[in-house]
Amino acid sequence: MSKVRVRFAPSPTGGLHLGGVRTVLYNYLFAKNKGGEFIVRIEDTDQTRFVPGAEQYIFDCLKWCGIEPDESPVHGGAYGPYRQSERKEQGIYKQYAEQLLQNGQAYYAFDTPEELDKMRNDFKTAENPSPQYDQHVRMKMKNSLSLTEAETKALLDAGTKNVVRIKMPEHEVVQFTDMIRGDIQNETNLVDDKVLLKADGMPTYHLAVVVDDYLMKITHAFRGEEWLPSAPVHVLLWKYLFGLDNMPQWAHLPLILGPSGKLSKRDGAKYGFPVFAMNWTDPKTNELTEGFKEKGFLPEAFINLLALLGWNAGTEQELFTKAALIELFSIDRVHSGGAKFDYEKAKWFNQEWIKKLPIKNYELIIKNEFAAKGISITDDAAFEKVLELVKDRCTLLPDFYTQAVFFFKTPEQLDIEAVKPKWNSDKAAFFSSWIEKLQTLTAWDFATIEESFKALATEKNIKPGELQLPFRIMLVGGKFGPPVFEIAATIGKEETVKRITNALSQF
RNA sequence: GCCGCGUUGGUCAAGGGGUUAAGACGCCUCCCUUUCACGGAGGAAUCACGGGUUCGAAUCCCGUACGUGGUACCA
Structure with missing residues (x-):
């Protein structure tokens, strides 16, 4: 083969x-x-x-x-040119149209767009709302079938605008086998005389x-x-x-x-998910349509989720690398029914790929995002450690920013409402004296900080758990993020003390 | 209207005559974690409907409904 x-x-x-x-x-x-x-x-x-x-x-x-x-067209190849406009220049299509013409399998049609409109209008009935240019009407139109040979020749010689249409045979059944749907049959009576060559000499798709x-x-x-x-x-x-x-x-x-019928870019705008692979700005209208790339999807996730929209391996596996997809793909496991795009599931794929891939793969993208928001990263190793710490909490790439900014920048807004109801002078006192204790600490790591925190809490007779949330709000600003002591260890003693002090004045 | 294609939970779907009808996303409950996640354990489908064929149908056949696409000198 x-x-x-x-x-x-x-x-x-x-x-x-x-x-x-x-x-x-x-x-x-x-x-x-x-x-x-x-x-x-x-x-x-x-x-x-x-x-x-x-x-x-x-x-x-x-x-x-x-x-x-x-x-x-950009990679080259032995069967070029690869643009149909260039192929048309070489007269590739015209010769085949002529062959069909000669064999009586196609014909010239001279009808103007206005005449076509008129036909569609004249023949329109309740039962047939959109009449086709087919065997029923073609003899009533202006073409080389309805005209005499001499008339046709005269028109052609005069350079009259014309198209070439296929002459659909009558009462034939066209059959072929589709790899996904199997046997497909159509009656030629029901299909119209499609235009093959347009008036401008360009071929149609057909x-x-x-x-x-x-x-x-x-x-x-x-x-x-x-x-x-x-x-x-x-x-x-x-x-x-x-x-x-x-x-x-x-x-x-x-x-x-899409949520309602064939997926369109309208759906994307309406429901807030991307529809295009990458951002696309229409040069005429300047209208931007969002892309998966810019939305923060990893290409690995994107092709993975797309592959699974209509195909599956027949196993429980859902996460595939490109190499695995190539190895396992088979046309007979492609669905014949349409699939509704589910953005929630798409995000899940991305989240899985974020967890799966080494930070290195997408570190640069995140770094650029930080830079765009005014935070320049100088220590790559430290940055990677932070990303590693928060990656389980990210479904899209931009999530890294919100999940990790506070490592590099003192939070501007503290979720005070989260601590206020249970805040009291004892707790305030705890933090005041803890600051002093922290200053004396020689080591600065996760375990040491936590130990110091718990020891003082016991001493002050407060449950450590009741102090952890306030501490988190002080460092992070909100109720999210990796373990608090991990954060304190990462941002350093000076910054930790600074944030506690700052928060204490607000609580 | 006509023609084509399709129809298993909200979504993606496995299964193609005998199954307790997999699994995933999402949702809900619980565990873990005194944050949020991650992870773990559970919960939810008379297989669109109606007729057949068969001892037996989600699975095969017919019809209906619904969805979707086409019906352009667009692809």
Whole structure:
């Protein structure tokens, strides 16, 4: 069997959302599992939707996810060019359209957009709210089927704007086997005469995907479920142009759903979770859509959670490295039903990966965040120790800041309400004399501090437990964080005493 | 409307004729911890509905409902 080659074919029109990344991921995992190649092809056939920066953005996202293409417009390869706009320049698509034309499998259509609108309007009925350009209406339209040969020729010679449409056969059943869904059948009567070549000479997706998959020797084609209805067009094109034997095996991936229907960037804004892999700012509207990266997700967690949205290993394991995913991935364990995206679970994956990975892996990101908030870290070793201390309490990367700032900065606000109800002069006295005792301490470590604290508490006849919360508020400012004595040991004697003194004046 | 695809707890899901219907997230209770977490122990599903087939159906078949996608010179 020939070498497995798969492709991810995004159109550079905006941000890369969850579903898109999952499609890339499944492509990639499948290819790598089979020792095959992963290609990225840019489907920029719609010039009206061109968005500057979108292509670069896609590659940035892939890089962040750790998914490197074997071939692409930026990585090169033997089957280029990898942008359809460039392929069109070479006349690649036109020749195939002409072949179809010659064989009577396609025809010229001269209808203007206005005429198409009119048709849709005229034929619209309650039973048929959206009439298609198909066998029922095509003879009533202006095309090389309804016109005489001479009329067509005249129109063509005059340079009249035209498109090439596929002529869907009547009463045929188009069948193919989907790797995920099995046997799929469609009646040709029900599908319309899709445009293959647009008036500007660009191919539509339908022609381009077939031609390019053939030319690039694609063996397995993954795409979203939304393509299922037009699959018969592609199958027919394969039959006409290159033979069904050469057709890649199709896999139509289930949709990723949001809280209400297909996941959209609107959902993200509405419910407060990211939908794109990385931050994306629309150059036209300047509208920012949040990304998982900037939200504080680890790429390891991101691909892990995406992989599990529609696939599972069939075991209880849920945490997988990229290498493990490559090893275990198999298409027959991919679900056919859509999955609703659950942000809570996504966060859990991230938390697990934060615990799992060495601090070194993401230390720099956190350090930058501290710097951005005005705290420059000079002692890396000490910083790492602090991060280690708080990592169990963090689900997203920015949590490290809130969980660890107080190690580097005296808290500005103390949660006084937490101590007030049980605060009294005895306790105040305890801390006053403890400060004095602390000054005499020669060692400064966890055990020594705790010992001193408990000894004095016993002496003063106060339960140590009743003093711990106030002490925590003094050092941290709130009811959270690692063990108090650990904190005191880390921030040092001088700072500890300073914070107690400062708090005492506020309680 | 028509066509396609789907439907196991709130969510992700295992299981594909005989099971006490796994597990995870989230939620709730408890333990640990005199903070918050982590960790641990528990709690919650008549497998969308209705008909079949079968000794027996979450599992196979048909229908219905619901969801979702498509119905563009967008991908």
